[in-house]
Amino acid sequence: MTGDLRYTHRSMALGGLDVAPEISLSDAALNSLVDTLDSRFSAPAQRTVTRPEAQTRGESVGVNLDEIEDAMMRDMERTHPKGKPA
Structure with a gap:
């Protein structure tokens, strides 16, 4: 990823990494980072799923695969809106 000789496998194995420089971080930058991480790693809302009444009585249930596919696509x-990476 870099041509800097300090970051070759040999240099890192023999001398370790340089001390990372301390950088200042504004409150706004930190809040933006936290918001980004929250939206990326938050768990999706859970939905309550119940069995249709016909299934609880042991009856067969008709399934329309086109409706299921449409629902999945929606x-x-x-x-994952278009234009945003997943």
């Missing part, structure tokens, strides 16, 4: 588009 959910994927909602959770």
Whole structure:
């Protein structure tokens, strides 16, 4: 990733890494970082799922695969809008 000789495997093995310089961080920059990490790593909201009444009585339930596919596509588009990396 870099041509800097301080970061070759040999240099790091023999001499270790340089001490990282201390940098100043504004409150706004820290808040922005926290907001970014919160939105990226937050767990999706959980939904309550119940069985349809026909399944609890042991009856068969008709399934429309086109409706299921459409619902899945809507959910994927909602959770991963176009133009934003996943």
